[in-house]
Amino acid sequence: MDPQNPIKRTPLYDLHLELGGKIVPFAGYEMPVQYPLGVMGEHLHTRAKAGLFDVSHMGQAKLIAEGEEDAAAIFESLVPGGIQTLQEGRMRYTHLTTQTGGIRDDLMATRFGDTLWLVVNAACKHDDFAHISKALEGRATLEIAERALLALQGPAAGEVLAQLMPACADLVFMQAVWTSWPLPNGKQSVDVLISRCGYTGEDGFELSIAPEHSETLARTLLAHPDVEPIGLGARDSLRLEAGLCLYGHDIDLTTTPAEADLLWSVPKRRRTQANFPGAETLIQQIENGVAKKRVGILPEGRAPAREGTLIESPTGEALGQITSGGFGPTLGGPLAMGYVPAAFSLPDTQVHLIVRGKAQPARVVAMPFVPQNYRKG
Amino acid sequence: MSKKYTKDHEWVQLDGDVATVGITDYAQSQLGDVVFVEVPEAGRQVGQGDDAAVVESVKAASEVYAPLSGEIVEGNGALEDNPAMVNEDADNQGWFFKLKLADTSELDGLMDEAAYADFVKELD
Numbered sequence: 302m303d304p305q306n307p308i309k310r311t312p313l314y315d316l317h318l319e320l321g322g323k324i325v326p327f328a329g330y331e332m333p334v335q336y337p338l339g340v341m342g343e344h345l346h347t348r349a350k351a352g353l354f355d356v357s358h359m360g361q362a363k364l365i366a367e368g369e370e371d372a373a374a375i376f377e378s379l380v381p382g383g384i385q386t387l388q389e390g391r392m393r394y395t396h397l398t399t400q401t402g403g404i405r406d407d408l409m410a411t412r413f414g415d416t417l418w419l420v421v422n423a424a425c426k427h428d429d430f431a432h433i434s435k436a437l438e439g440r441a442t443l444e445i446a447e448r449a450l451l452a453l454q455g456p457a458a459g460e461v462l463a464q465l466m467p468a469c470a471d472l473v474f475m476q477a478v479w480t481s482w483p484l485p486n487g488k489q490s491v492d493v494l495i496s497r498c499g500y501t502g503e504d505g506f507e508l509s510i511a512p513e514h515s516e517t518l519a520r521t522l523l524a525h526p527d528v529e530p531i532g533l534g535a536r537d538s539l540r541l542e543a544g545l546c547l548y549g550h551d552i553d554l555t556t557t558p559a560e561a562d563l564l565w566s567v568p569k570r571r572r573t574q575a576n577f578p579g580a581e582t583l584i585q586q587i588e589n590g591v592a593k594k595r596v597g598i599l600p601e602g603r604a605p606a607r608e609g610t611l612i613e614s615p616t617g618e619a620l621g622q623i624t625s626g627g628f629g630p631t632l633g634g635p636l637a638m639g640y641v642p643a644a645f646s647l648p649d650t651q652v653h654l655i656v657r658g659k660a661q662p663a664r665v666v667a668m669p670f671v672p673q674n675y676r677k678g
Numbered sequence: 679m680s681k682k683y684t685k686d687h688e689w690v691q692l693d694g695d696v697a698t699v700g701i702t703d704y705a706q707s708q709l710g711d712v713v714f715v716e717v718p719e720a721g722r723q724v725g726q727g728d729d730a731a732v733v734e735s736v737k738a739a740s741e742v743y744a745p746l747s748g749e750i751v752e753g754n755g756a757l758e759d760n761p762a763m764v765n766e767d768a769d770n771q772g773w774f775f776k777l778k779l780a781d782t783s784e785l786d787g788l789m790d791e792a793a794y795a796d797f798v799k800e801l802d
Contacts, residue, residue: 340736341711534710534737603714603758605734628713628736635714657716657732 311357312512328423330358335532343535344630351455352531360426361446364417383568387412402557402579449515454505457527472497473678502543544668559586594646597668598637605635606654613653683794700773712764717753748777
């Protein structure tokens with residue numbers, strides 16, 4: 302352990318222990334990787350009913366313009382997403398990019414008035430916040446929000462949460478609202494930011510709340526018979542089945558949004574304006590194509606292909622590597638994503654995965670691996 | 679003869695000069711839900727400590743080592759079709775392979791049940 306950087310705990314650490322969570326270090330935090338239900342059971346429960354995740358390790362911050370400007374417009378100088386066009390209480394997925402188009406982090410941005418609410422990855426948050434503050438110095442201020450973040454995900458999430466916070470019922474996917482939640486003690490209400498989004502491919506919410514009230518909220522949600530606590534293990538298998546990227550694995554400084562097949566998050570206006578870091582690289586890749594592309598890969602046998610597995614053509618030519626891979630409990634078999642040359646990126650292209658020295662046949666597939674179940678407007 | 683155990687959480691049950699090898703109930707509980715098993719083919723020669731089989735949970739892949747030297751006489755093919763058997767019955771039906779021992783004196787280096795129970799207790 303690095304004594305300069307002691308491992309941290311979220312406000313729900315004691316609850317994780319009480320619930321029988323198995324604790325592992327993750328992104329500088331002691332986090333539950335699974336509970337007694339186990340990764341498989343937690344995964345399937347989330348797809349069937351509702352799972353509660355502690356994601357308080359993630360970074361939350363509010364960007365406020367210093368003058369009369371719109372924080373969302375200012376933020377576009379750092380990301381290729383369509384941010385200033387966000388309507389009130391709407392959110393978008395985008396990327397902090399480098400001058401060469403690499404991805405510093407992926408994040409969610411939500412508009413409230415002239416301010417922007419940001420949620421970034423735990424492992425990147427210190428660098429992200431320093432980068433944003435410095436790059437926008439004199440134009441906008443970043444207020445880091447020391448708040449807990451809970452995710453309630455699954456087909457029953459809407460029904461469960463509506464009993465506590467009726468305002469959630471009006472939200473559609475990628476919409477957010479601040480609400481006031483009366484604590485169960487009846488004495489006090491607490492502000493909660495409800496965002497209808499998540500990292501599982503299911504309908505669900507992320508709930509931002511003051512740390513001192515997060516355990517009460519978690520216990521209240523867990524008291525519902527449809528809700529089980531879910532650890533990082535199932536969080537990873539759920540997001541992989543949903544085809545969602547994990548920063549530091551599927552996307553990083555060496556991949557661009559074009560290579561990562563995330564151009565849906567870069568609207569035409571931003572491509573035309575080309576006024577974000579790495580725009581030159583990204584536009585060039587959009588016009589001329591990419592050398593490598595992130596794809597879904599379905600092994601034909603039963604053996605999972607883990608991160609780092611080599612991808613070869615059927616004739617033994619090196620193509621790339623698996624960046625996330627494992628077993629999908631809902632899919633009922635192995636699944637993976639990785640980078641291959643554009644010529645091998647079309648669905649149904651046959652490839653080989655080199656697992657323990659043996660070539661295993663696999664094919665490129667469209668993602669997600671299981672259907673998404675979002676509540677669209 | 680009663681079972682012997684390794685520090686890698688394998689059990690060994692000797693019958694004549696053939697040892698049946700599996701992973702312990704403690705090992706399966708640590709792995710979590712087993713989703714894939716690869717067992718060795720008959721005829722393969724393995725040395726003590728060599729990689730012999732693979733067991734994968736949703737989270738990760740682990741090797742099963744040969745606890746003793748010898749020749750594989752049978753792999754438990756049933757596990758490849760039903761990997762969850764490792765979780766359900768690690769001590770019996772969840773066995774991985776049978777090994778014809780080259781040197782039965784290697785057994786002396788393994789733990790008995792009481793010693794293994796103490797070993798596991800130290801880990802928790």
